[in-house]
Amino acid sequence: DAGVIQSPRHEVTEMGQEVTLRCKPISGHNSLFWYRQTMMRGLELLIYFNNNVPIDDSGMPEDRFSAKMPNASFSTLKIQPSEPRDSAVYFCASSLGDIIGYTFGSGTRLTVV
Amino acid sequence: KQEVTQIPAALSVPEGENLVLNCSFTDSAIYNLQWFRQDPGKGLTSLLLIQSSQREQTSGRLNASLDKSSGRSTLYIAASQPGDSATYLCAVAGSQGNLIFGKGTKLSVKP
Numbered sequence: 518d519a520g521v522i523q524s525p526r527h528e529v530t531e532m533g534q535e536v537t538l539r540c541k542p543i544s545g546h547n548s549l550f551w552y553r554q555t556m557m558r559g560l561e562l563l564i565y566f567n568n569n570v571p572i573d574d575s576g577m578p579e580d581r582f583s584a585k586m587p588n589a590s591f592s593t594l595k596i597q598p599s600e601p602r603d604s605a606v607y608f609c610a611s612s613l614g615d616i617i618g619y620t621f622g623s624g625t626r627l628t629v630v
Numbered sequence: 631k632q633e634v635t636q637i638p639a640a641l642s643v644p645e646g647e648n649l650v651l652n653c654s655f656t657d658s659a660i661y662n663l664q665w666f667r668q669d670p671g672k673g674l675t676s677l678l679l680i681q682s683s684q685r686e687q688t689s690g691r692l693n694a695s696l697d698k699s700s701g702r703s704t705l706y707i708a709a710s711q712p713g714d715s716a717t718y719l720c721a722v723a724g725s726q727g728n729l730i731f732g733k734g735t736k737l738s739v740k741p
Contacts, residue, residue: 550728560719560731573728608673610729618664619721619729621674 523609523622530629535597538625541590542611550619551584551594552608560608566592599629632657636720636732643710644740651705651735653720658698661723665694665705668717668734677718678705710739 522541530536542549550565564574566586574584581600586592596603610621633656643649653663662681666674678687678694680703686695693706707714717736721729 552731559733560721562728562730565728610674618662618676618679620676621666623673 521609521611521620521622523607523625525625526623527626528628530599530627532600532629533598534629535595536599536603536627536629538594538607538609538627540592540594540609540622542592542609543620544590546611546613546620547589548612549586549592550610550612551592552610554606554608554624563594596627599627601629604628632660632722632724632730634720634722634730634732636718636735638735639733640736640738642738642740645710645712647710647739648706648708649710649737651707651718651720651737653703653705653732655701655703655722655730658701659725660698661725663694663696663703664721664723664729665692665703666719666721668719670716674719707737710737712739712741715739 524539548567551563552560553563554560563576564584565572569586582596584594606624606626608621608624610619612619635654637652660682664679665677667677668674678689680687680694680696691708696703715738717734719731719734721731723729
């Protein structure tokens, strides 16, 4: 398996633009997580899905953020409109319950100018 | 609300030393605890996973312990090497599988 695949690896966008981050979890994993990492706040859980259903989105900072998981092999995190304070590394992770643990993607480094 | 704290925030040691990284959490009702390694500009690599019913896990020169009742975990690294230099993150999993991370310990092993 190629692991958790995120795209793009880097994104530079202007304030006010829409940004879409993509994630392909490991085949067979039934949970998917979106995290954001910044120097100040560390790794924060934004939202997670179980069997494609959003379980907890309390970590989503604002209504500008939305996430979808239309099927078991794909998820998106969208920011609209983007702001400079959204600049961070966004990680996607997937797991199969608590037995196997978590596998993280390589992350998307987002810069909003 | 679960909070995870890691001490120290940074650590610098000479090569060959044994060292201990500490992690504490406020809510003992956890499903499991994981230690991750993160290299600069990279993603996270899982090192060790300890189930809530376990006391420790070992992998090579790494040993992680878990004391749920006191809300503590330690990561022991034996005979440290320069290649061990990275940030080490502790994370606890709730019943829904969501991970809550500490801010990490940045380790530097000097040759």
